[in-house]
Amino acid sequence: MSGAPADTISMNPVFLSEYLPFVVYTFAAILLIGVIHVAAWWLGAKSRSPNKGMPYESGIIPTGSARFAYPVPFYLVAIFFIVFDVESVFIFAWGVAWDVLGLPGLIHITFFIVILLLGLVWLLIKGGLDWGPRKCSKTQVNTSNVEH
Numbered sequence: 001m002s003g004a005p006a007d008t009i010s011m012n013p014v015f016l017s018e019y020l021p022f023v024v025y026t027f028a029a030i031l032l033i034g035v036i037h038v039a040a041w042w043l044g045a046k047s048r049s050p051n052k053g054m055p056y057e058s059g060i061i062p063t064g065s066a067r068f069a070y071p072v073p074f075y076l077v078a079i080f081f082i083v084f085d086v087e088s089v090f091i092f093a094w095g096v097a098w099d100v101l102g103l104p105g106l107i108h109i110t111f112f113i114v115i116l117l118l119g120l121v122w123l124l125i126k127g128g129l130d131w132g133p134r135k136c137s138k139t140q141v142n143t144s145n146v147e148h
Helices: 006-011 013-043 072-096 098-126
Strands: none
Touching: 072 098
16 A cells, blocks of 8 residues: 555654644643642632622622623624624625626625615614613503502
8 A cells, every 4th residue: 555654644744843833832831821820829828718708899898789781772782783893894805806806796795785774774663773762652651640
């Protein structure tokens, strides 16, 4: 049979010269991280107390849950940012190569932008961008002020 066994490929001098710096760097980084962790554990204070384990908030003892629920509009803004960020990457890539892509590229990017605009119009119609308090319709009656 011709050809070298698979285990001799790793001993190829070209292979070793390409990957040896990466392997040395990886081991050096792991060793440095380990040394820093051990030094922090060995040199750090060993005293424990209930006060040290307590959360600290600007000198005030915290009460209640530390969890704060962000309102939904916060997440909508984040999602819109991601969508339009990805859209701008595609449009920028098209803009860089517009002369190579020609008319078919123009048709594709136009279709892409039209689909995104239709999605934005649908979102406006559905009220996805209405982030303020909702207005009551004329058919709804505020029953909290009605006297019985």
